[in-house]
Amino acid sequence: MKVTVLGSTGSIGTQALDVVRERGWSVGTLAAGRNLELLAAQVREFRPEVVSVDASVYAAARDRLPHVIVTSDVSGAAVRPADVVVNAMSGLIGLEPTRAALLAGQAVALATKEAMVTAAHLMWEAAAAGGGRVVPVDSEHTGVYQCLTGEHIGDVAEVILTASGGPFRDGPADLSRVTPAQALKHPSWTMGPKVTIDSSTLMNKGLEVMECASLYGLPMTQVGVVIHPQSLMHAAVRFRDGSLKAQFGPTDMRLPIAYAMDAAPTGMTHPGDVRGTRRGPEVAGHVAWPLRGEWQFRDPDLDRFPCLALAYRAGTGGRLLPVALNAADEVAVDAFLAGRIGYLDIPRVIGGVLDETPAGDLTWDTLHATDAWARIRAGELCGVRA
Numbered sequence: 579m580k581v582t583v584l585g586s587t588g589s590i591g592t593q594a595l596d597v598v599r600e601r602g603w604s605v606g607t608l609a610a611g612r613n614l615e616l617l618a619a620q621v622r623e624f625r626p627e628v629v630s631v632d633a634s635v636y637a638a639a640r641d642r643l644p645h646v647i648v649t650s651d652v653s654g655a656a657v658r659p660a661d662v663v664v665n666a667m668s669g670l671i672g673l674e675p676t677r678a679a680l681l682a683g684q685a686v687a688l689a690t691k692e693a694m695v696t697a698a699h700l701m702w703e704a705a706a707a708g709g710g711r712v713v714p715v716d717s718e719h720t721g722v723y724q725c726l727t728g729e730h731i732g733d734v735a736e737v738i739l740t741a742s743g744g745p746f747r748d749g750p751a752d753l754s755r756v757t758p759a760q761a762l763k764h765p766s767w768t769m770g771p772k773v774t775i776d777s778s779t780l781m782n783k784g785l786e787v788m789e790c791a792s793l794y795g796l797p798m799t800q801v802g803v804v805i806h807p808q809s810l811m812h813a814a815v816r817f818r819d820g821s822l823k824a825q826f827g828p829t830d831m832r833l834p835i836a837y838a839m840d841a842a843p844t845g846m847t848h849p850g851d852v853r854g855t856r857r858g859p860e861v862a863g864h865v866a867w868p869l870r871g872e873w874q875f876r877d878p879d880l881d882r883f884p885c886l887a888l889a890y891r892a893g894t895g896g897r898l899l900p901v902a903l904n905a906a907d908e909v910a911v912d913a914f915l916a917g918r919i920g921y922l923d924i925p926r927v928i929g930g931v932l933d934e935t936p937a938g939d940l941t942w943d944t945l946h947a948t949d950a951w952a953r954i955r956a957g958e959l960c961g962v963r964a
């Protein structure tokens with residue numbers, strides 16, 4: 579199998595290449611941002627024909643990688659011939675390459691949750707127009723996909739996504755003095771900085787509720803969240819007869835990545851279009867992972883973690899609110915990591931932006947205009963400490 583990995587130097591990207599190595603697949607195209615050191619090592623090992631890098635390091639990349647075609651056109655990289663395209667870019671920058679890949683009829687293993695959060699119907703339109711297919715990489719959404727395999731989407735009563743609860747699930751009571759270093763200590767997963775901070779505020783789970791509704795064509799009211807500190811159950815689906823099916827697995831993203839790569843060529847062309855897949859061989863020695871210990875489940879505390887409520891608000895309101903929420907969150911998380919705002923300013927900034935988001939329908943033009951506006955407004959609100 580020939581693979582493209584966008585965001586190859588990140589947490590998901592490097593693990594996708596672990597799967598490629600373990601399975602003996604080949605790599606045709608890699609896209610990274612600015613980490614030329616790691617990209618050069620990946621080029622030496624996997625020998626892609628083309629690499630894409632962020633425009634700011636294009637000249638340096640050409641000097642450093644003379645034996646490979648270098649571009650800064652990541653959407654162009656996304657449409658190059660491949661059996662599967664793994665999109666592991668973080669943030670809204672991953673949107674255009676996802677759309678380009680779907681329009682070009684690619685099979686996409688999609689980690690970039692922002693695509694389905696902000697622009698689901700534009701993604702599905704692109705898939706319909708170009709013949710592209712998509713399977714989610716996100717651990718909860720592959721869990722839902724696997725639970726839905728062989729079922730009828732009309733029989734779903736509720737989907738439940740698990741959340742670890744993040745590093746502050748049991749304290750401190752006062753979150754106002756939380757530091758970036760504390761928030762970056764995820765209790766169960768090792769991930770990139772943006773998604774790790776989002777996990778600590780429960781915004782990650784809020785984005786995932788929206789992602790789930792978009793992928794499976796469900797209303798927000800049918801997607802719930804439960805805190806499960808062990809991060810071993812990833813999702814469950816409750817059916818109308820009262821039966822509950824759950825997906826469990828070790829906390830290792832290589833399993834969802836491998837599953838999505840196997841499933842993408844027969845993946846979804848429209849919401850809820852779950853076909854399943856023949857599973858590939860054992861991933862990272864996990865077949866015998868032990869069923870031991872205590873597994874706990876409890877409700878999330880929306881007062882302590884207002885980001886989750888903000889995400890439900892944006893997802894339920896729909897239209898341009900998810901775009902504004904996503905942009906405001908990206909700006910607020912950056913500002914928190916840079917020490918410019920406090921931890922509790924994150925929901926304050928996002929809520930302020932949502933309050934002022936103009937009404938309007940989602941198109942590519944309104945998406946980009948709203949994203950640009952929300953980033954500016956969030957930046958202004960970051961300058962104002964509560």
Ligand SMILES: NC(=O)C1=CN([C@@H]2O[C@H](COP(=O)(O)OP(=O)(O)OC[C@H]3O[C@@H](n4cnc5c(N)ncnc54)[C@H](OP(=O)(O)O)[C@@H]3O)[C@@H](O)[C@H]2O)C=CC1
Pocket residue numbers: 584585586587588589590591609610611612613614630631632633652666667668669671689690691692715716717767768769770771772773831
């Ligand atoms: N990490 C995880 O376990 C999980 C992540 N996800 C989702 O997957 C996505 C990726 O997350 P994660 O891997 O943690 O993020 P990281 O921050 O670790 O990685 C982001 C990747 O995007 C690359 N990138 C930045 N700019 C560009 C560009 N212009 N062109 C191409 N690539 C670029 C970065 O490159 P560079 O470093 O070279 O600048 C890096 O390779 C997110 O949407 C996240 O929510 C979902 C479930 C689990």
Ligand SMILES: CC(=O)[C@@H](O)[C@H](O)COP(=O)(O)O
Pocket residue numbers: 716717718740741742743744767773776777778782783831
């Ligand atoms: C691995 C994965 O899918 C992450 O999105 C994970 O869900 C983050 O952990 P939280 O449950 O703390 O958000």
Ligand SMILES: [Mn+2]
Pocket residue numbers: 716717718786
């Ligand atoms: Mn997840």
